Amino acid sequence: MNEMSPVKTTLKDWESDQEVRWCPGCGDYAILKAVQRTMPDLGVTPENTVFISGIGCSSRFPYYMETYGFHTIHGRAPTIATGVKLANPELDVWLITGDGDGLSIGGNHMLHLLRRNLDCQVLLFNNEIYGLTKGQYSPTSRVGTRSPSTPFGSVDRPVSPCAFALGAGARFVARGIDVNKNLSATLKEAHAHKGTSFIEIFQNCIVYNEDVFEPFAAKKTADDTQVWTVHGEPLLFAKGEKGLALDTDKLELKVVDVADGDWEAAGVVVHDQTNRGLAQMLVQMPFGDFPVALGTLYCDPAPTFDSAVGEQNSAASVGKDHDLQALIGQGQTWTVE
Structure with a gap:
C-alpha cells in the first residue's frame, strides 16, 4: 500500500451539516468534538475516511462527520468494516460502538476483529447502560445497577472492555474520558498504530446513568484517582506522591x-506499553483501592489482517489471467436449450 502524503484540513472540513441530536449534556458531544479536532492533525482527508457504526446512541456518529459512513445493524459494524478495508485498503476506517452494541450482540464480531488485527480504529463509548433503548443494564453495568430490566439490581459481573480486548489478542488497547483534554493525544496514538486500535472511552449518560464515573473522572480529584500511562515514564499519580x-x-x-x-x-x-502482562494488571486494578489507568495501556504492533489477505491474493494471482466468465463457468455446467 502506498503511503499518502499528509494534507492540510481544518475543523470545518470534518463537520457535517447534520443537526447533532443527542441529549443535552451527553458525553457524546465531547467525543465528537475531540475526534473532529483531531482529524486535521492526522494529515488525512475526509474523502479517504469512513466511519462505521452499529446501533445505539453512539452509532449516530457517522452522520456528524463529513466523511463516508455506514450506520449498520446491531453489533455488526466490525464485519462491515472488515469488508470495507479489504475492498479498499487505502481507506482510513474508524468504528464507533457502545458497550451494548459492541460487547453484547456484537461481542462475537468484536472478538474476531481484534484477533485478526484489521487496520482500523475502534472507539467504544462505555456509559455502562443501554441509553437508546431507555436505560436497561448493559454488559458493563456494575453489580447492583437498577434499571427497567434489573429492578432489584443487576447480579451480573460486568465485562471489562479493555480486559476483553487484551484477551481477544488486540495489539493496541487504550482508555480515555469523554471530556478529558488528553483524549485527542490517545486518538493520535491509536491512528499511528498499524492494526486494530481499541479505545474504551468513559462516556457520561446524563439521562440514565449520570455521573457514574464522577468518582474518578471529576477534575477536582483527578490527580488522586487517575494514572496516565506514558511509555518509558514511571506510573505516578497524586502529583507524584x-x-x-x-x-x-x-x-x-x-x-x-x-x-x-x-x-x-x-x-x-x-510503563512499558509492549508488556501485555503489565497492561492486564493495569486494566484489572479495582477502583477505590487504585487509580484508574488511562492513556495507551498496550501497544505492540503485528502484521495486519488486510495486508496479509492482500499479499495472499497477489501471490495467488501471479501468472494467471483475470477472466471472471471463465471462473463462473468452471466445474460442472449445464446448457438449457
Missing part, C-alpha cells in the same frame, strides 16, 4: 508512597 509498584508475592500491582520524588527507591514501575 504515589505510584504503582509490583507486588512480587502476588504478582500484581500495589500502591506505594513516593518520598521526595524518589520513585525509583519506592519501586515504582516504568
Whole structure:
C-alpha cells in the first residue's frame, strides 16, 4: 500500500451539516468534538475516511462527520468494516460502538476483529447502560445497577472492555474520558498504530446513568484517582506522591508512597506499553483501592489482517489471467436449450 502524503484540513472540513441530536449534556458531544479536532492533525482527508457504526446512541456518529459512513445493524459494524478495508485498503476506517452494541450482540464480531488485527480504529463509548433503548443494564453495568430490566439490581459481573480486548489478542488497547483534554493525544496514538486500535472511552449518560464515573473522572480529584500511562515514564499519580509498584508475592500491582520524588527507591514501575502482562494488571486494578489507568495501556504492533489477505491474493494471482466468465463457468455446467 502506498503511503499518502499528509494534507492540510481544518475543523470545518470534518463537520457535517447534520443537526447533532443527542441529549443535552451527553458525553457524546465531547467525543465528537475531540475526534473532529483531531482529524486535521492526522494529515488525512475526509474523502479517504469512513466511519462505521452499529446501533445505539453512539452509532449516530457517522452522520456528524463529513466523511463516508455506514450506520449498520446491531453489533455488526466490525464485519462491515472488515469488508470495507479489504475492498479498499487505502481507506482510513474508524468504528464507533457502545458497550451494548459492541460487547453484547456484537461481542462475537468484536472478538474476531481484534484477533485478526484489521487496520482500523475502534472507539467504544462505555456509559455502562443501554441509553437508546431507555436505560436497561448493559454488559458493563456494575453489580447492583437498577434499571427497567434489573429492578432489584443487576447480579451480573460486568465485562471489562479493555480486559476483553487484551484477551481477544488486540495489539493496541487504550482508555480515555469523554471530556478529558488528553483524549485527542490517545486518538493520535491509536491512528499511528498499524492494526486494530481499541479505545474504551468513559462516556457520561446524563439521562440514565449520570455521573457514574464522577468518582474518578471529576477534575477536582483527578490527580488522586487517575494514572496516565506514558511509555518509558514511571506510573505516578497524586502529583507524584504515589505510584504503582509490583507486588512480587502476588504478582500484581500495589500502591506505594513516593518520598521526595524518589520513585525509583519506592519501586515504582516504568510503563512499558509492549508488556501485555503489565497492561492486564493495569486494566484489572479495582477502583477505590487504585487509580484508574488511562492513556495507551498496550501497544505492540503485528502484521495486519488486510495486508496479509492482500499479499495472499497477489501471490495467488501471479501468472494467471483475470477472466471472471471463465471462473463462473468452471466445474460442472449445464446448457438449457
